[in-house]
Amino acid sequence: MDIRVHAHPFDYGAECAAFGAGRQDIGAIVTFCGIVRGQDQGQLPQMEIEHYPGMTERALQKIAAEAQTRWALSDCLIIHRYGPLAPGEKIMMVATAAAHRADAFAAAEFLMDYLKSRAPFWKKESRADGSDWVAAKASDEAALTRW
Amino acid sequence: MDIRVHAHPFDYGAECAAFGAGRQDIGAIVTFCGIVRGQDQGQLPQMEIEHYPGMTERALQKIAAEAQTRWALSDCLIIHRYGPLAPGEKIMMVATAAAHRADAFAAAEFLMDYLKSRAPFWKKESRADGSDWVAAKASDEAALTRW
Amino acid sequence: MTLEILYFAWLRERIGLPRETVQTNAATVADLVAELCAREERYALAFSDLSALRVAVDQDLTEFDAPLAGAREVAFFPPMTGG
C-alpha cells in the first residue's frame, strides 16, 4: 500500500510500469488517472487544489485499508497532487492489483468514489472571468451508496 | 480507437504514458492490464495463447465500436498478445479515456467482459505434469448479462 | 460449395489439423457438423458435445442452426478464454 500526496508532478507511465512489477501473484491491474480538462474554447482554465495536510494522508490510508478488507488485493497505490495545475496535467492516480479482474476493478472504483467525497481536497478553477470553487456533485455522494 | 494483436511484448508503462497525451477533453483514463500468474510453488507454468487471425481483430473492433456507442469515450485502446508467455508477463491491456470517470470505468469493464468471452483467444497452460486448455468460467459468460 | 473449415484450441488437437477445405451441400452449420461426424470417428468424438463448442461463419460468431448460403469460412472452437 503506497499513498503519496504532493505538489510536484508524477510520472503516470513510470508509475504504471513499476506497479506490481516482479510479483507472480498478480493477474490483473487496474489504474485510474484524473486529468485537468480544458474548457470553453479559447479560455484556458487553471486549477488549484487545496487540501488538509495530515488529514488527507489519514483519510486516504483509511479508504485504502477499507478496500483491502473488502477485496483480495495484492497491492494498491494512490497518488494525489495539490497546488496549481494546468489543463492536460495529471491530478491523481490510483492503481489496484489482484489475482482476478473483478477485485481490481471494484477496488479501483471504490477508491475513486471514496476519494472524491471523503478525502479533504478542494478544487478551484480560474478563468478569464474569475475563479470558482468546484461544487461537489450530488452524483458523487450518491455513488457511495453502491458499496 | 487503436487495436493491436501481436506476439511480441508491449510496454505497458509507455502505452499508459502515451494514451490520450496532449488531449484537453480527457478528464479520466482507466487502464486494465492482464498478467500471467505464477501458480503452485516451485512449478513455473508457461502459457500459450492461440487466436484466430482475422476474426480476432474483427471481433475486437466490434467490441470497441459498441463501447463507443454506449459511452462518451474520447479514445480507446486494446492490445492483446498471442503465442508463448511466461509468468509475470503482460498478456493484454485496455485503456479508455472520457471526460468523466463513470464512462471510462464502465467502458473498460465492458471491453474486458466482452473481450474475455467474445474475442477468439484460447489459453493453454503447461506445467511439469502436462498441459491443459484453460476452461471458460461460467462467471465470465454471466458477466455479459449486466450490460 | 467449397468451404474453408478452421479448428482451434483443443478441437484442433482432437481433429488433428488446423484447417481443411471441404466440398459440401450442407444448408446449415449443424448439417455440416453431421457430415463431418459421418466421415471419421475423430470428428464424431470432437463434436460429441456441441454445447461445449462455438462456431463462427465468415469470422462472425453465430449459432449451429445458422444457414451456410454464401459462406466461405466456418470455424469451430471451444469457448474463448482471452484477457
Added chain:
Amino acid sequence: MTLEILYFAWLRERIGLPRETVQTNAATVADLVAELCAREERYALAFSDLSALRVAVDQDLTEFDAPLAGAREVAFFPPMTGG
C-alpha cells in the same frame, strides 16, 4: 479547553483566515459553531447553511452534533471535490 480551528476552501476565504486558536467550553461542534457565529458577522454568514459544510474533529470526518471532549483540532470545510 484550547482548540485549533481550521478552515478550508471558500469557508477559509469567507472567514478570512486559514486557522485560529480558540478558548472554549463548547460541548459539541454545534455549540462551537454557535460561539463563533456570535463573535462576528462573517462567521455567522459563513456558517449560515451547515448542510453545505462538513466538519472533522482531530482529522476524522464527523457530524455537527459530535462531542468535543478531548478534541484538539476542529476543521470546517465545504464538501470535498478531489479526484
